Amino acid sequence: MKKILVAALAALTATASAQQLPGAHPYYLHALTDLRSARWFLYHQSGDAKVYAGEDEGIREIDAAIGELKRAAIDDGKDLNDHPQVDVKDHGSRLLKAMENLKQAHADADHEEDNPQVQGLKHRIMDHIDKAEHAAGVAHQQWLDEMKR
Numbered sequence: 001m002k003k004i005l006v007a008a009l010a011a012l013t014a015t016a017s018a019q020q021l022p023g024a025h026p027y028y029l030h031a032l033t034d035l036r037s038a039r040w041f042l043y044h045q046s047g048d049a050k051v052y053a054g055e056d057e058g059i060r061e062i063d064a065a066i067g068e069l070k071r072a073a074i075d076d077g078k079d080l081n082d083h084p085q086v087d088v089k090d091h092g093s094r095l096l097k098a099m100e101n102l103k104q105a106h107a108d109a110d111h112e113e114d115n116p117q118v119q120g121l122k123h124r125i126m127d128h129i130d131k132a133e134h135a136a137g138v139a140h141q142q143w144l145d146e147m148k149r
Contacts (some may be wrong), residue, residue: 025075027111028125032069033131034105035062041098042136049073050091050146054139058098058132068121092147095140102133 039062042055106129109122 024100027108028069031105031108031125031129032066032102034108035066035069035132038062038101038105038132038136039066040096041094042139052139052142054135054137054142055095058082058102058135058139061128061132061135062102065109065125065132069126070124071121092140092143095136095143099133099136099140102129102136106133 039059042058042062045049050081106126109125109129
């Protein structure tokens, strides 16, 4: 009887202490998924007549943001080249989809952070996402300008 009581107490203590540990950052995981999707949309697809500098810059910034997320040890282990099953053959449409995913990643990463140790990390992630958004917007504007000619 004493052994059962001790075992039950130990299990209860382990459960209580596990609940006190900070959980994963679910919004960061959502941001990670959005960043990977945006990266795929910016990645040079076969048949692209031209590659815009903003696409390469956007990919570099997305990779940097993903790297910061990995430093937070919240990566879910998916491949960086994993991409959504979306049929977007038009270059301009892909750039718009990348911009949409980056906007969503920004919203996901911008949730309130209650862990003061990762405040700087959050700001670096947001900075990289903002730069990637800007680069994708520049690439899209260049594409639009070319289509008008």
